Amino acid sequence: MAKNPGKIIEPDNELMKRVAKGDDEAFRMLFDRHYRLAYSVIYRHIGVQTQAEDLVQEAFLRVYKAAPKYEPTAKFSTWLYTVVTNLCLNYKRDKARDRLRLVSGNDDEGGNPLEQLAQAVEPDHDSLDAEERVRMVQEAIAELPENQRMALILSRYEDKSYEEVAEILDTTVAAVKSLTSRARETLREKLARFFDE
Incomplete structure (x- = not known):
């Protein structure tokens, strides 16, 4: 050859x-x-x-x-x-x-008034189409703490192993597992009301 x-x-x-x-x-x-x-x-x-x-x-x-x-x-x-x-x-x-x-x-505790207003508005659950659901998930991910967000993105969306994520974030594998677990739990809590069957 x-x-x-x-x-x-x-x-x-x-x-x-x-x-x-x-x-x-x-x-x-x-x-x-x-x-x-x-x-x-x-x-x-x-x-x-x-x-x-x-x-x-x-x-x-x-x-x-x-x-x-x-x-x-x-x-x-x-x-x-x-x-x-x-x-x-x-x-x-x-x-x-x-x-x-x-x-x-x-204020330190007040947050962004526009974000507070958006959070106060309850969407019509029946009108949520796939695009809106994707947007809600993206927004919820964007609201995660930095380290949780990066651990989740790298492991879930970029298919990196926990070992690779630990190396990238300069932390331990146990810490990465904890970060991704907390991120998933936070997302479940934030999005549960939008995705009830």
Whole structure:
């Protein structure tokens, strides 16, 4: 069987070594290989397409800048998920700070008045179609604490093992199991009234 050099799949860690030496083609290959997964994680976390696209660009810019210091102690994809996760957490913190500045009369315990109003309105259970249910689930996930949300997204939607999630979030497997369990329980409680049979 003849080998076609164009068909050889170079390992990510080798591509990162090339990127560290200024090889833009290697960077493009990494970008093409991992763009969809990075975008998927960011979009599920942020929920806004244009912001997700911007954050993917920022994530890969960080990958490019970090290439000279990159140490392949873990799989590249695990390291990339760590970069993406940290970027999402920083983005959410910044957005929360911006919202606090914009909402006048927003006490520490008062919360966002618009969110309180939305929570007070009871939807008609019979009129919930599939799209509305998906939106409600997404909103409930977005309201989870950061660490629970990321553990759930990575394990449930990105099919990462508990071990991989623990490595990405820099915690223990037991902590990841606890985070995902609490996230699921919180979602069950928040969504039970909307999904009663």
